[in-house]
Amino acid sequence: MxxxxxxxxxxxxxxxxxxxxxxxxxxxxxxxxxxxxxxxxxxxxxxxxxxxxxxxxxxxxxxxxxxxxxxxxxxxxxxxxxxxxxxxxxxxxxxxLMSRPLAGHPAPEPPAGYDVALSGRDSVLVAEVVTDDGVADGLAAKGHLAISGDAGQDAVADRIFTLPRHRRRGLGSVVMGALTAAAAQRGARTGLLVASGEGRRLYERLGWRVETxxxxxxxxxxxxxxx
Ligand SMILES: CC(C)(COP(=O)(O)OP(=O)(O)OC[C@H]1O[C@@H](n2cnc3c(N)ncnc32)[C@H](O)[C@@H]1OP(=O)(O)O)[C@@H](O)C(=O)NCCC(=O)NCCS
Structure with missing residues (x-):
């Protein structure tokens, strides 16, 4: 091709x-x-x-x-x-535009003081990292992912976000790990996304590469x- x-x-x-x-x-x-x-x-x-x-x-x-x-x-x-x-x-x-095989994607545990929860409907997954102190508005990081393609082979990540005061503690990596692990479990094989400048630095650290x-x-x- x-x-x-x-x-x-x-x-x-x-x-x-x-x-x-x-x-x-x-x-x-x-x-x-x-x-x-x-x-x-x-x-x-x-x-x-x-x-x-x-x-x-x-x-x-x-x-x-x-x-x-x-x-x-x-x-x-x-x-x-x-x-x-x-x-x-x-x-x-x-x-x-970046891509990565899902196999071997890092999936770190949340650092001390945080929990991660996965939810979603049908082919759309949502990962949320919250502070574990029970505070109702304790959301620290969030991301979305769709499983798509004829055979559900693709995992497209979107709106990956860590609140400014929680950044550089590994939470973006936790969100990406939780989403890609769940997508791989459902049979997806390839990750795709369009990254911002900040996002690109996170994804490159997680082994993603630039397509264009x-x-x-x-x-x-x-x-x-x-x-
Ligand atoms: C991009 C974003 C989600 C990263 O979240 P985060 O929780 O800070 O990411 P992590 O702590 O897991 O970062 C892991 C590693 O990625 C790299 N990294 C992440 N953000 C970086 C930045 N702004 N500059 C340089 N390296 C960065 C670093 O290697 C970092 O490890 P280190 O802190 O030990 O150096 C966050 O900066 C954000 O929400 N930005 C605004 C929204 C956005 O652009 N989202 C991406 C859309 S595609």
Whole structure:
């Protein structure tokens, strides 16, 4: 498979899990996937399945409009960002599509003072780390994961978060360990996610590797007053 063919497949698999974990609807169509998010400031997000700069430029012009987001893999982040900006988009901080085989994923126990609990419904799992002092609002870290793919082979992690005052105590690692262990137990084999800069440092520590950099942008141009 070509590099772009593999990237396309990985992006399709990631988005399938991402829309499952967030309960969005998506429609793959050629080189893009339109995700109907339906929020006032994020109505439709177009995910591009290729790093082709010409394709990106055409799409940036085509999808530009209020509440439109555009997310694309890139081999040239500066060029992609410049194209997005020229079409009226505001470019976010860089993100990275990452993957890892679930076999052998670290799954540390919570450190002293914390417990981890797993819940969820159907193919969506939720892990929460709470302080073990019985305080009702003792949530310290949380994450979500969807099991997806035709054979349930993929585990797509999403919204991994540790409250600022609980960071760098291993809780993000506990959340990721609990989610990936539960997914592996249910038969999933490959982990996929899109990481923030901070997230990337956590995931790299846990053995994940970068598939591609992603440019995420939302349109902030002048809306046509007649629309
Ligand atoms: C990313 C995040 C979840 C990490 O949570 P955490 O509980 O601090 O992670 P851990 O303590 O398990 O980190 C384990 C290791 O990952 C690496 N790591 C995690 N965060 C890091 C950071 N901000 N900078 C550098 N390394 C980092 C370190 O190697 C760390 O080990 P160390 O503390 O012994 O050096 C947390 O910073 C966060 O919620 N950020 C905001 C939301 C976000 O970006 N989430 C990720 C979305 S993809």
């Amino acid at each position: 070509t590099q772009d063919g593999r990237l396309r497949e990985v992006l399709l698999r990631w988005q399938a899990g991402w829309v499952t974990v967030r309960d969005y609807r998506s429609a793959p169509d050629g080189d893009t996937v339109a995700v109907r998010i339906g929020l006032p400031d994020r109505f439709v997000e177009t995910i591009v399945l290729s790093t082709d700069p010409e394709l990106y430029a055409g799409l940036a012009d085509r999808v530009a409009g209020p509440s439109r987001w555009l997310t694309a893999p890139t081999t040239d982040p500066e060029r992609t960002a410049a194209t997005a900006t020229a079409a009226g988009f505001t470019v976010h901080d860089p993100e990275w 950099e992603m440019v995420v942008a939302h349109w902030t141009g002048d809306a046509d007053p007649l629309e």
